[in-house]
Amino acid sequence: MSKYYPPTLLRKLRNDIPIDSVILQLLNLEVKNTHHLLRFRCPLCSSFHTATNHQTNLARCFDCKKNFNPIDLVIAVGKFGFIEAVEFLTMNSSF
């Protein structure tokens, strides 16, 4: 059942798809823009106590104390497992 993905592809998905576009365009998460900070509804606890970090390309929920890379975030939304999340991001990215 395991499927092989080259580490370079996984790294690209984690680093090269801007976390903001994953939240806004790919997942259509509910967001609040406050003082130019993107706050999204955490898919795990529904809190807006969240932020994105463009340096690390991670989304963080301060209530869950969890960081999400693009793959984690797609999985956390709940429709996909790891393989489906990788396919979804690959399909929806421009490389």
Ligand SMILES: [Zn+2]
């Ligand atoms: Zn949370």
